Amino acid sequence: MDVVSDAISAVRVGRPSSRRLRVGGRWCTRLAPYEGAGFHVVLAGDCWLLPDGGGEPVALGAGDVVLLPHGAGHVLADGPADAAEVDRAVPFEQLSEPPGAPAGGAVELLCGKYRLDRSRVHPLMAELPEVVHLPDRAGRHPELRAAVDLLARELDDAAGRPGACLALPSLLDLLLVYMIRAWMTEAATGTWPTVLGDPVATTALRALHSDPAAPWSNDRLAAAAGVSRATLARRFTPLVGRPPMAYLTWWRLTLAATRLRDTDAPLGTVAREAGYGSPYALSHAFRREFGVTPGRYRERLRD
Template sequence: MDVVSDAISAVRAGRPSSNRLRVTGSWCVRLAPYEGAGFHVVLGGSCRLLTDGGGEPVALGPGDVVLLPHGTGHLLADGSGRPVDVRRAVPFEEVRDRDAVLPGGGPEVELLCGKYRLDRSRTHPLLAELPDVVLLPHRDGENPELRSAVDLLCRELAGARPGGSLALPSLLDLLLVYMVRAWTAGAHTGNWPAALSDPATAAALAALHAEPAAPWTTGLLAARAGVSRATLARRFTSLVGRPPMAYLTWWRLTLAATRLRDSDAPLATVARETGYGSPYALSHAFSREFGTTPGRYRGGLRAS
């Protein structure tokens, strides 16, 4: 697994959901804050997005994709340019999955709107660094994988087809990966895009994520990255926010929590897979990080 895949896999829970929205006229819909991530794909027409935090509206046109990775509450409104009256916003739940013809005339707008369920208790710092709104505008030649995923989604949504109940959530998962990948490739600020583009730090991260249970030391990682221990420690800590071994400990425990959530594997198996010599060693480290034992953690998840 690579860093982006691991960061998403650690927090993703359940299946994504999506709805079509087709509206005309002078309109405004509200989407409440959500414990996950939201996204919109403009299939046709144009509109505006306004977050609860204020600021200038974000103009969206055909083919544009926008990700709200922290579940920020927001409005979607027609693209007329007229001031948006937030008091007349209609809850999204009232108009989703049906044609909503609202007064005032104007061109039709069609959107694919969706949500990803995320477990925020173990958010990877790469995802935490994402801004509230990630706009990925449609530009010829940019983000071809993302464009291909959007095209496939449009075709899948065009009508009921065999296997669609499996294809659609898989394509939505793929869309999330491509949105995060496009941000890391195009961001001009932020530590994590810089970390993934720094050869030494990226090589060390790749090694830790490929073999989290291996008996890594800073020296072994530095050799893998082709730099000195001091150079790796300095660059890794500056970009990632913690030294290599501290990051490894955090990531191992995050993986352990994910395995406890997603499987019935015995604690001894989870310990072995995450680089701990015994269930006791894992339990001790896990309790320090999460404030509870692995057994109680898993039991709490089952009860909820």
């Protein structure tokens, strides 16, 4: 696994949901804050996104993609709505297509949500801005454009195509990866685009993520990265925000928490997979990080 894949996998739970919608005329709808991430793809027409809290309105055109990675509340509207219109915005769940809306309605949107567990968000995901706007520009992010095209085609006849129940959520998962990739390419500033652009830090992170249970040490990791221990510390720690072995400990405990959430694996198995020699060793470290024992953590998730 690479860092981006692991960062997404650690927080993503369940299956994404989506809704395709055609609207026209004057319209304004509110999407409440959500414990996850929201996204919109403009399949046709244009509209505006108005973030809660007075953020700058974002003009969206056909082919644009927008990700709200922290589930921020916002309004979608046919134009840059004023305060009175925003106050009267219809809840998104109540927004309906006008009767007899033609297939080529004025605005066609694909709106959806990803469920995320925010109890142990990777710093890469935490760094994403409240709104990630990815305009449709010729030659930019071809894989993202291809995913949008595939989604649009799948949605044209989703109910009647064999395998649609698997294809659609898989394409939505792929869309999330491509949106984050595109943000990393576009970001003018940001810690993690810089981290993953540094060959020493990237090689070290890839090694830790590929085999987190290995008996890593600073010397062994430096050798894997092809640098001295001093060079590894100088390049890794300022960029990632913690020393290599501290990052490894945090990541091992994050993996253990994910396994406790997603599986019924015995504690001994979880401990071995996370690089701990015994359930006791894992329990001691886990309680220090999360404030509860692994067993109690699993029970709370299922209460």
